[in-house]
Amino acid sequence: MDVIKQIQQAIVYIEDHLLEPFHLQALSDYVGLSPYHLDQSFKMIVGQSPTAYARSRRMTLAAQDIISGSSRLMDVAKKYHYNDTNDFANDFSDFHGVSPIQVNTKRDELKMQPRLYIKLSTTEKPPNAYRLEDTEGISLVGYAKFIDSDHLENPFKVPDFLEDLMENGNIKELQRYNDVNPHELFVVNCPLDEGVEIFIGVPSERYPSHLESRYLPDRQYAKFNLQGELDYVVNEAWYYIETSLQMTLPYEHNSLYVEVYPFDISFDDPFTKVQLWMPVDQEQYLNFD
Structure with a gap:
């Protein structure tokens, strides 16, 4: 709310x-x-x-x-x-x-825009299912990209970054460093004072000097299992969360959230399976030195 x-x-x-x-x-x-x-x-x-x-x-x-x-x-x-x-x-x-x-x-x-007002409404659409799950800390290695507050309007920030890494062969490289479970690709969106950092990486016990490292601390997440085209599936879930879960899911709005993808990413497959992890408790986003 x-x-x-x-x-x-x-x-x-x-x-x-x-x-x-x-x-x-x-x-x-x-x-x-x-x-x-x-x-x-x-x-x-x-x-x-x-x-x-x-x-x-x-x-x-x-x-x-x-x-x-x-x-x-x-x-x-x-x-x-x-x-x-x-x-x-x-x-x-x-x-x-x-x-x-x-x-x-x-x-x-003329394209006249009246002043907008917000009101709550009911719906017969069934809610997206999620589960609350305590998750142990995960060490990640990968690539980070900072986007300042003047360039946040692009709704395809994550897909664009993923596509760049795929074209450069970086996703295959990351897969080689994924030496511990889970064997999946993690996208961590971390809000900062003047923008957002997008970090794409994998769980690993190795920390090569040419890659950046991050640590997801122990915490509780609301985990959504999603399926759809990569460009839209997470945005559609966000729309549901923002418009329908305000009063029932106490997630942290200014904290990081996580998307988990398979390595065989397809941008056109309407059946791509993605997980969205929403942090329920405020925790610190840690950097490895």
Whole structure:
């Protein structure tokens, strides 16, 4: 339930600051969620990212200002922090598909975004099953990638990273270091103050110098067994978790979470089996030196 409240707070904050430049980090600090989890939760609940929502609301208000005829185009551009009228006109046209000078003749084509409000609803759709499981600590070796808060909108961050590693032969290399159970590929998403670290690795007792190492400490996870296309299966599970499990599953929103994949990854197979581990208790994400 806390995340629903935080997303409501985020919407209020965005609405109160539409005449100011938007910064995901500032919004993150205000609502108390990491930029990564804020961006992800907002998209799952609202249907678009905080950045996209803020832009659509600004472009809507700008269109209303132009329609009213009370301000010159130059003044409207300055109001929304554009130093150049042409830059504003280009952004306006890119968003609405209509130039500022066409607004009054093509009002029906404007993409107006009303202010959003959140409400809870019931559903007849059966819930995704999960199990609570205490898991012993796991030592991992692999590759890490940091994504800053300005580049979190891409919903395919993990599949893209996996694909890069596959093309470079790194997944096969990691498989050779997977000398202890479980014999699977781990993806650890760790929210940080200014973005997220994605770590892809395997359980191992060896620590080669060219690979990075991480340690998943003993903790309890809610484990979901998923099946579907790699690009969408985890995002669909997240949507269910964010919209349906807020009041029943006390998972840690600002903690790491884990995805577990088979080594024979296929991006097109609708029957790919993936596990999603949601941390139930707050724990520390440890680095090996």
